[in-house]
Amino acid sequence: MDVRDAIRKRRSIRKFKPDPVSDELIVQLLESARLAPSGSNTQPWRFIVVRDAETRQKLQMASYNQRHVGQAPLIIACCADIRAFGEFPERIDELIAAGALPAKSREVFVPSLKKGEMSADLKWHLLIAATGNTDIAIEHMVLQAVEFGLGTCWVRWFDDNKVREILEIPKSIELIALLPIGYPAEEPPQRPRFDLSKVVYYEKYGKGVNS
Numbered sequence: 451m452d453v454r455d456a457i458r459k460r461r462s463i464r465k466f467k468p469d470p471v472s473d474e475l476i477v478q479l480l481e482s483a484r485l486a487p488s489g490s491n492t493q494p495w496r497f498i499v500v501r502d503a504e505t506r507q508k509l510q511m512a513s514y515n516q517r518h519v520g521q522a523p524l525i526i527a528c529c530a531d532i533r534a535f536g537e538f539p540e541r542i543d544e545l546i547a548a549g550a551l552p553a554k555s556r557e558v559f560v561p562s563l564k565k566g567e568m569s570a571d572l573k574w575h576l577l578i579a580a581t582g583n584t585d586i587a588i589e590h591m592v593l594q595a596v597e598f599g600l601g602t603c604w605v606r607w608f609d610d611n612k613v614r615e616i617l618e619i620p621k622s623i624e625l626i627a628l629l630p631i632g633y634p635a636e637e638p639p640q641r642p643r644f645d646l647s648k649v650v651y652y653e654k655y656g657k658g659v660n661s
């Protein structure tokens with residue numbers, strides 16, 4: 451299956467068969483997340499693999515009883531550690547060593563984030579960056595799952611505190627999404643999407659192709 455097919459075939463799946471997802475496939479899904487790009491290669495994503503039926507049931511309840519959450523035999527809870535940005539200088543050095551950045555990048559990307567020092571404003575910006583980066587890794591898993599015949603559903607509608615408590619996620623870690631995964635028990639049609647003309651402009655914001 452090529453990427454184009456995976457993108458076209460993907461749906462949010464909300465009915466799953468009980469069949470388990472093998473350890474091998476789980477590792478391959480996580481591997482596809484690991485290879486995702488991130489700003490300055492900070493790789494802030496962290497994942498919790500949840501297979502235990504009781505925990506999945508608790509996560510369903512914490513997700514306002516969305517049944518597909520508990521029904522999926524596997525949930526990957528996707529988190530981000532904004533302290534990853536504190537390792538900025540190390541990541542830049544690695545990129546320089548790998549030939550991805552010129553040596554002078556070390557001076558341009560100022561190692562401004564000393565560990566333990568974080569204003570509310572900086573935290574806000576890092577939170578946006580960490581969320582964006584982790585979202586990319588999640589979507590890598592989502593598309594890889596399609597090739598394996600697996601279904602997924604992004605879940606962001608949950609009680610953050612409850613999920614944190616169930617999974618013992620420390621306060622310093624951001625909870626980004628839950629990703630229920632399993633073999634689909636439904637084949638939904640393509641969901642509605644805006645036409646490109648509603649979302650794409652040319653040269654300047656608001657300019658249509660012919661205006």
Ligand SMILES: Cc1cc2nc3c(=O)[nH]c(=O)nc-3n(C[C@H](O)[C@H](O)[C@H](O)COP(=O)(O)O)c2cc1C
Binds near residue numbers: 460462516604605608
């Ligand atoms: C960030 C994000 C959060 C979402 N949260 C939920 C959710 O909590 N529960 C759910 O059933 N679907 C959730 N969805 C799935 C969307 O409803 C779905 O992507 C959209 O309706 C389009 O359908 P499709 O994914 O099948 O193309 C979420 C999707 C995204 C990207």
